[in-house]
Amino acid sequence: MPEWMKGATQPFEKVLIANRGEIACRIIRACRELGLGSVAVFASNDANSLFVEMADESVHLPGEDIASTYLDGKAIILAAKTTGAGAIHPGFGFLSERATFAEEVVSAGLVWIGPSPHAITSMGDKMTSRIMMREAGVPVIPGEELDLEPENPASESILSTAAESVGYPLLLKATAGGGGKGMRAVYEAADLLSAWQGASREALSAFGDGRVYVERLLSGSRHVEIQVLADQAGKTLHLGERECSIQRRHQKVLEESPSPAVNPALRTRMGEAAVSAAKAVDYVGAGTVEFLLCEDDEFFFLEMNTRIQVEHPITEMVTGIDLVQQQLRIAAGLDIPFGQGDVDLKGHAIEVRLYAEDPANNFLPAIGPLAVFSPPKGVEFRLDTGVREGDEVTPDYDPMLAKLIVHADDRDIAIRKMGVAIREFVVLGCQTNLSFLADLLTQHSFRDGHTPTNFIEEHWPEGWDTNSIGADVESQLVCLAALAVAAESFGLAHRSGSGELDEEANRGDFHNPFLRIGRRFP
Amino acid sequence: MENEVRTPDGEIRQISLTPSEGGLYYEQMSFEPAGGDSLWFTDVYGGRREVRLAKVGDTWWIHLDGHAWKVDIIEAGSDGDAGNDSSLSAPMPGTILEVLVREGEQVSAGQALLVMEAMKMEHRITAPNDGVVAAIHFAQGERCDQGAALVTIE
Numbered sequence: 001m002p003e004w005m006k007g008a009t010q011p012f013e014k015v016l017i018a019n020r021g022e023i024a025c026r027i028i029r030a031c032r033e034l035g036l037g038s039v040a041v042f043a044s045n046d047a048n049s050l051f052v053e054m055a056d057e058s059v060h061l062p063g064e065d066i067a068s069t070y071l072d073g074k075a076i077i078l079a080a081k082t083t084g085a086g087a088i089h090p091g092f093g094f095l096s097e098r099a100t101f102a103e104e105v106v107s108a109g110l111v112w113i114g115p116s117p118h119a120i121t122s123m124g125d126k127m128t129s130r131i132m133m134r135e136a137g138v139p140v141i142p143g144e145e146l147d148l149e150p151e152n153p154a155s156e157s158i159l160s161t162a163a164e165s166v167g168y169p170l171l172l173k174a175t176a177g178g179g180g181k182g183m184r185a186v187y188e189a190a191d192l193l194s195a196w197q198g199a200s201r202e203a204l205s206a207f208g209d210g211r212v213y214v215e216r217l218l219s220g221s222r223h224v225e226i227q228v229l230a231d232q233a234g235k236t237l238h239l240g241e242r243e244c245s246i247q248r249r250h251q252k253v254l255e256e257s258p259s260p261a262v263n264p265a266l267r268t269r270m271g272e273a274a275v276s277a278a279k280a281v282d283y284v285g286a287g288t289v290e291f292l293l294c295e296d297d298e299f300f301f302l303e304m305n306t307r308i309q310v311e312h313p314i315t316e317m318v319t320g321i322d323l324v325q326q327q328l329r330i331a332a333g334l335d336i337p338f339g340q341g342d343v344d345l346k347g348h349a350i351e352v353r354l355y356a357e358d359p360a361n362n363f364l365p366a367i368g369p370l371a372v373f374s375p376p377k378g379v380e381f382r383l384d385t386g387v388r389e390g391d392e393v394t395p396d397y398d399p400m401l402a403k404l405i406v407h408a409d410d411r412d413i414a415i416r417k418m419g420v421a422i423r424e425f426v427v428l429g430c431q432t433n434l435s436f437l438a439d440l441l442t443q444h445s446f447r448d449g450h451t452p453t454n455f456i457e458e459h460w461p462e463g464w465d466t467n468s469i470g471a472d473v474e475s476q477l478v479c480l481a482a483l484a485v486a487a488e489s490f491g492l493a494h495r496s497g498s499g500e501l502d503e504e505a506n507r508g509d510f511h512n513p514f515l516r517i518g519r520r521f522p
Numbered sequence: 523m524e525n526e527v528r529t530p531d532g533e534i535r536q537i538s539l540t541p542s543e544g545g546l547y548y549e550q551m552s553f554e555p556a557g558g559d560s561l562w563f564t565d566v567y568g569g570r571r572e573v574r575l576a577k578v579g580d581t582w583w584i585h586l587d588g589h590a591w592k593v594d595i596i597e598a599g600s601d602g603d604a605g606n607d608s609s610l611s612a613p614m615p616g617t618i619l620e621v622l623v624r625e626g627e628q629v630s631a632g633q634a635l636l637v638m639e640a641m642k643m644e645h646r647i648t649a650p651n652d653g654v655v656a657a658i659h660f661a662q663g664e665r666c667d668q669g670a671a672l673v674t675i676e
Contacts, residue, residue: 198637201619202644364613364645367668371576371583372559395615395640395668423588428576435589466530469589476586477529479551479565484582484593485525485537486546486553486561487575 002035009232009333010111012086013037017055018076019091021386022402023308024051027089030324039083041076043069045396050388057083070094073101077108087111087331089324093398096307097124113331115306119281123304126175127213133301136280138273141292141300142166143215148200156193162214163192169219172196174203175211180250182206185217218292220452223247224259224299225290226274227315229326230283231336238271239319240345242288242311245451246440248363253433253456254440255311256350257318259293260411260449266297277304285330286312286323292453310353310403313384317349317407348411350418352437354427356399359436359464365399368392371429376421381406393430401432411449415441435469526596534596610647610673612666616640621662623673627655635673638666649675 005011014037017024024040028051031038040055043063052058059079061069068075073095080088088105090096090113099117106112114120123129127145134140144162148155163170163186172195174182182203184195196212204210222245230236243259244252262270274289281304288309290302312323321343326336356366373389385402387393393401404421408414422438440446443459452458470476528534539546545554550566563586564570574585582593620637623629634646635655653675660666 198644202639205639358613361613362645365640367614369578371578372574372585374574426574426585426590428574428583428585428590429578431592432590438588471530471591475566477531477533478535478549479563480584480586480591480593481527481529481535481537482539482548482551483553483561483563483573483575483584483586484527484595485539486548487577487582487584488525488595489539489546490553490555490561492555492559492561492575492577 004034004329004334005332007334008329011332012111014039014056014083014085015087015089015113015328016041016076016080016083016085017051017089017091018070018095019089019093020046020049020051020070021397022384022400023091023093023310023386025054025386026384027091027324028054030322030328033322034325034328036328037085039079039085041070041079045394049391050386059083066094073098073104077104077110080110081108085110087113087328089113089327090307092305092307092310097305099124111331113285113327115284115287116282119283119287120306122281123306124176126173126177126303129303130301132280133277136276138277138280138301139299141215141218141302144213146213148196148212149210159196159214160189160192163189166214166216169217171215171217172199172212173215174199174207174209175213176207176209177203180247182212183250218294218300219454220295222259222261222293222451223252223290223302223453224262224270224293225288225309226270227309227312227323228274228278228283228287228289229321229323229330229336230278230285230287231330232284232333233335234279234282235336235339236275236278236283237336237338237340237343238274239315239321239323239343240267241270242309242314243451244290244311245453246446246455247453248456252311252353253355254350254352254437255314256348256411256414257314258345258348260451261293270299273299273301277301286327310400311351313382313403313405314349314351317382317405318345318347319343320346347407347409348414349405349407350414351403351405352418352422353400353433354402354404354425355433356393356401356430357433358431359433360466362463363433365395366393366431367395368430370401370427372426374426375402375404376424380408381417381421412447415447435466436464439464439468528594528596530591530593610635610650610671610675612638612647612668612670612672613645614638614640615666615668616645617665618660618662618672619644621658621660623655623658625655625658629653629655629675636660638672647672651675 015031016039017027028038038055040052040058041061042052061075063069095101099120102112102117130140169187172184182199184199186192186195199212200210224241226241227239241259241262242255242257244255246254277289288305291299293299357363358366370391375383382405387401406414406417408417419441526536539548545552552564554562556562556572560572560574563573576583580595584591616638618638623635629649631651633649636647638645656676657674659671
């Protein structure tokens with residue numbers, strides 16, 4: 001048992017990671033740094049993935065789809081038992097916010113690295129959490145909590161009445177939602193019904209719950225969230241904010257800490273509200289309280305994510321606190337070894353999310369082989385990645401491939417540093433959003449810190465296009481054409497990364513999705 | 523050394539390179555192998571840099587000055603306009619959730635034609651230009667492969 005674990009009330013030596021991709025890699029690294037063993041679980045189509053390679057041990061989940069692999073709680077608990085793992089870390093997504101799974105883990109005699117099932121349930125239902133937060137004195141957005149069943153014909157009129165009273169523009173949100181799924185902005189009454197049907201359908205397929213509620217869309221506002229950390233003894237701290245306003249399809253694209261819109265006094269007020277929110281559900285572990293921050297410094301509770309967050313690295317960079325290591329320590333029953341007064345935000349950190357998607361085609365997810373995946377060198381940065389060169393991006397999972405994080409003395413230097421890092425990052429074979437991110441960083445309003453949640457729609461109302469990086473410059477196009485012909489003439493290595501992509505060798509292999517779909521990329 | 527390529531603006535260009543000692547020339551640019559997946563590229567101003575490339579299918583992916591670009595090689599004898607027919611193809615493998623138009627219907631550019639789900643998100647497939655829906659190739663609930671023709675507009 002590692003030295004630091006001595007005195008823990010719930011000690012463990014090996015952790016099973018019930019997740020995949022970059023967050024699984026991140027957790028495995030934290031386990032390794034703390035002297036803990038790691039166990040990965042993986043679906044067949046992840047057999048060659050980086051996280052499986054990184055883990056000390058791995059267990060194959062033989063199912064065909066997500067429900068019978070990464071969402072199969074029983075199989076995962078069995079894997080923990082078989083390998084002798086004493087604790088389960090759920091990462092984010094998948095089972096991380098399923099209270100029933102947390103319960104099953106605990107009843108199996110394992111340590112659950114997360115908050116109590118009660119905290120997950122209370123915060124997971126947006127209506128319940130709104131009501132609880134209002135009672136705890138945390139401000140909530142004006143809105144209507146509705147229990148709408150898609151099959152019920154009366155829902156239509158209840159919905160339009162609620163919409164009129166909340167006012168337009170409004171936001172329809174899945175009660176069980178998260179990650180932008182089951183969410184629709186509605187600007188006029190004519191679009192209400194179809195937006196509701198779409199949101200409800202998406203929510204039903206993503207969460208198994210089609211209920212939707214309606215709230216005011218506060219435009220010009222920012223999405224600012226507070227990281228909280230609480231131990232089992234009830235000590236609850238906040239670790240400052242993350243500015244996450246820049247989003248597309250209601251998913252974050254770029255995050256930074258501290259927020260250009262938050263001064264120390266506001267940070268204290270928001271931090272205290274976040275701590276109240278966490279305490280209201282007896283929160284334990286790392287969690288995030290999301291707020292909408294308006295121009296007059298008024299803020300409203302959006303939701304609490306009862307898990308580690310994708311953008312947690314920027315908080316780690318500015319506070320110097322490793323959140324995943326803290327999660328592991330707290331789950332073992334150890335106290336947080338510092339107080340609120342010790343938490344200080346130093347410098348500025350920015351994270352960009354590398355998505356396999358086509359920013360010039362409404363950010364449509366893209367697939368393809370990572371024929372070249374070459375992160376920047378020579379610049380101080382952190383890369384949290386779930387992929388490496390030779391991997392294939394398939395439509396099976398989320399299109400987020402990696403996160404690039406920089407830390408510098410101030411915001412201006414951090415932006416410059418990120419700009420250099422993005423342009424040095426070479427990804428070939430699969431479309432990514434890197435050029436969009438590079439362009440985003442050069443926008444004056446971004447440099448000035450004016451980043452409302454509708455930043456992308458406002459800057460690129462017709463959608464982003466490659467002309468902004470020179471796709472309409474004749475001399476550039478001629479260079480590209482000549483480079484392609486030169487490479488063709490020299491017979492440059494056909495980089496296929498993993499041998500599986502070699503068309504001749506694998507012709508007819510039905511299980512190779514890359515061959516199955518044909519070599520046409522959007 | 524003569525080749526036809528489609529550049530990111532959608533145009534087809536004919537490029538004829540001139541061989542010279544160890545390299546290839548085009549107008550005032552020169553190209554030399556730099557080992558592995560790279561070329562030494564000297565531009566018209568004499569600026570020399572290493573450019574990384576990768577070929578996937580008929581497409582060369584080129585990382586030039588901080589951005590990744592795609593250039594398609596058009597094989598001799600193939601129909602260079604194959605990618606520009608009037609059928610809208612599925613950008614991703616997925617499921618058709620909703621068909622919003624009927625065959626014979628007049629549609630305008632930008633109008634939503636169908637809704638599909640791919641990678642757990644809904645995507646609207648919109649008309650690229652004004653026209654009449656000549657054929658709808660999938661029904662609600664059907665799965666489609668990437669590149670499958672979804673709707674033909676004439």
